[in-house]
Amino acid sequence: MSLLASLPLYPLLSFLILISFGKRLSWVMASWVSVGAMGAAAFCSMFLVNQLSTSDTSVITAHMWQWFSIGSAKVNVSFYLDALSAVMILVVTGVGFLIHLFAAIYMKSDENFTRFMAYMNLFIVAMLVLVLADNLVLLYLGWEGVGLCSFLLIGFWYQEKSNVLAARKAFIVTRIGDTAMVIGLFLLFKSLASLNIAEINQLAQTTISFTSNSMNAAHSDAYWAALLLLGGAVGKSAQLPLQTWLPDAMAGPTPVSALIHAATMVTAGVYLIARMNGVFLMAPEVMNYVAWLGGITLLIAGVAALAQNDIKRVLAYSTMSQIGYMMLALGAGAWSAGVFHLMTHAFFKALLFLTAGAVILALHHQQDIFKMGGLLKRLPVEATLFLVGLACLIALPGTSGFFSKEAIIASLWSSPTAGPSLWWCAILGALLTSIYSCRLFFLAFLGKARFPENLVISDHIETNKLLRGALFILALLSLFGGLVTVDLSSLFSSYKPSVVSSIDSPSWLHIVAIATPFIGIIFSWFYYRRYRIVTDEPLTASHSAWIVFCRNGLGFDTLYSTLLIKPYCFVAKLNKNDLFDQILMLIAWYVRIWRDILSVSQSGSLRWFAAAFGLSLVGLICVVTL
């Protein structure tokens, strides 16, 4: 078996061991198994990527077996490693390994530790299947697998109702996108008669019936297929219409938020669009939608992040906004920039989440930033690491976030499917990013300590070098990850020549883009002055209507609740005694009547039986003889 095929096996084995032995494993054993498996997978993927870069071919494949076949199209269980999936497996296993290491210590005292690590490992398996799949059906298997693990891990502390509700919400909302995606798969199969990703990208460019409008259709198949795939991506990546689940998903343990809801799973939508670039290029309108969705999401999420009180929810909205950037890049046709930002974002957002987790743990599960403050003196290492993460998020020059975000912004102005208005969106988003990052840092780490005076900072973390080690590596990756140039341009096909425009970018664009974060920092330095200076006046979250509206994610939850959930529940309540069920219940009623009649005859009295026996014999004889 080749190395590539064995890659998801390590976490799978670890998952099986953990789930079958459960609590019988000690903490040491369980963490060695799960973290060791992740280490092996990370090592393996590094080796594979090295192999990929040195070999002549640009692709490594591993065919395992044929799953099923439809007509002439075969659906194989086989893996396909090219530069795009190489980036993804490096992120998934590398960042995944560090987060596992962190999680092993973070969750040490939890009584269901083995179950937690087992789910985390299963998630890695599903994610690897997703990014390595060579056909869309296998990709969909991984896609649903990560959805399942996300559900299990958000609701990991299932004794609390709010966690379970958050898990259910995440599951149902992403399922809406997944349904769109699977219809897209059917459509692709119908029009291209193939499910292999490489083949589809090839065929999409050459099949005329796919791209041209048929007689009475307003749009071509390519348009609909791309739109439906976008639906799946939107659900998974928490973009505009389906973004409401991500902030609530923060109910899960912090390593889960770092691994699933920041670094890997939520970027699966970005991966899907990048992977299916052949289809999307044939539908420039949809690429325009992608760009606009990303642009609007990044603004909405940025505004919402400005009003949050919970440290994890700030980071959740920031994740949403950064994925908006990736979508914007994909929509503008800057595939490499989008994937590059995916990678750097995985580094610094994992760092931010894990550091936030360390802070939360040190403050005994206090997540409200209005009850933190002054932590720079109490937790200097964590504060520094957090600052590094925020610097990358703001895209200060020199950090990895700078390279990737600038690459995105630079590509927008002249792109035929984006344009100057989206460029301004991105700039405004960058401004918002720096403002909410500053607000977060000021509130949590500067100013007066607002937690109780006698609160003992738990030394759980202080002593743990391993935990800090994971954070330091992530910090190094966040700072210097941008120096690795990810050139995927050979991988992606370019536009049809007809749509390439020749708008030249003005020269001041770069200066504005670089200056924007600094403007944001200077603005918040003065605007949020009372957050950072030590004063005696009490500091509480504002309760003005506008702030509360932003805090609740700009009212999307309320909107969906009144538009969809309440009518649905109303109809469900009306039909509480299900009409169709009643018809079916007639059969049961008929059976029950006969049962009652017959059970009366079974009196249990022997003399009754004898009499019935005799009388029926007489009756029988009468019938036969007469």
Added chain:
Amino acid sequence: MTEIPLTHVLILSSLLFIIGFVGVVVRKNTLFMLMSLEVMLNAVGVAFIGAGSVWQEADGQIMFMLVLTLAAAEIAVGLALLIRMQRRYRTLNIDVLNQMKG
């Protein structure tokens, strides 16, 4: 010796059988039910013997021997059950044993 017609034999046999059957159904005391069962068996025996004598064959009498043996075996088991019933329920009323009620 006058020949008894088969019809009379069968009428006697049927009467005995009906008396026995009514006894089984009507009586509550299990001992009397067993005795009524014996009456029914003997009614069958009468029919066999009568038929055997009409056809001048020994088969009817052989069958009666079989019925007798069966009856003896049955009554042995029946009486044993009767004793158990008396020990357990302190009564011989058959209607007490109605636990097979549906």
